[in-house]
Amino acid sequence: MPKNNFPKLHNASWPGVVGKGPDSEPAIDIDTMIELTANAEVDGVKFDGFDLFAADPHLDIDSNDDNIKRMADKARAKNLEIGSLVAPIWGGVGGGSAMGSSEERQQFVTQVRKACEIGQKLRELGIRPYGVVRIDSSVDPKSWAADPTGNTKLIAQTFREACDVAADYGESLAAEGEICWGGMQGWKTMINTLEAVNRPNIGFQADMAHTLLYLLxxxxxxxxxxxxxxxxxxxxxxxxxxxxxxxxxxxxxxxFHVAQNDGTVFGSGSHEKTGRHCLADDPNGKLDIAVDAGHWLRDEYGNLTKKIKHICWDGCMFPNDVMMKPKTWNDILGAMIQVREMHGWHEEE
Structure with missing residues (x-):
């Protein structure tokens, strides 16, 4: 058996939702995503959990305690834990632009509050021992570029208010570096935004597919x-x-999201083009997944940081027929295991 048990290995549930819908393929329900995750196995090793999209059709952001408990029970029944949550902070699903009107920015913060409340309740139910709440600026780069200084200031103000709300629930917020989000579309720009927020519970969510496009x-x-x-x-x-x-x-x-990218961008449904997620064994993949994950999980001297308690595979916008194949998830789990064996550690539990 593998010697390392940290970081824990998670699958993302939101590839069943992101990029899907009436203008693309049908969404894949949460029960199916949990089943696909639970059924994957490589040499006796299985996924430890999944990260959750806190929005319909997976988990309604306005869920009551009974609905949240049902989600916890679904995870527990499959011997899975829940990690990070995605807050639905976009316009059209109850949120708004982080640099928009006062009303839009308040809607953004409200959605973060609701996601943090769900996160806290899942922790209290004993099913969520780690994880953060994921956000972005909910605005495109072109709109941001009309006034980089002023718009970054507005985004930072919104993120700051969201951080203060999240702190009340013991949560941290991770801004995901996707190139399709204004004020976050470049690696230096991302750092400038984070520095402007100036809160201890703001951080970065690195996705290997998206950050590769930062280099370009x-x-x-x-x-x-x-x-x-x-x-x-x-x-x-x-x-x-x-x-x-x-x-x-x-x-x-x-x-941290483990992923593969072929050096291109891709969008489907209503999702803007961002770094393409590829299959773990994609022959056109530009990353050495296990080796390159180490740049995030080890410091500049090669020492393990042990900051990240769980890692998650993100396969956003995979076609449904690919997602329904057991081989897809076994290959992904195999890649995740390689990451943990190369950059993980053991803790008594």
């Missing part, structure tokens, strides 16, 4: 690290670029 400066060309004509076969240059970026973002990182 896709929506922030002036922050590009790799040259325009970059040869992906130049592993030494790629590693150097990853080290530069992770050295800056790692101190902020409080949540």
């Amino acid at each position: 400066g896709y929506n922030k060309p002036d922050e590009r690290i790799l040259p325009k004509d970059f040869d992906w076969k130049d592993r030494e240059a790629l590693t150097k670029g990853l080290k530069e970026m992770t050295a800056a973002l790692r101190p902020w990182t409080i949540d």
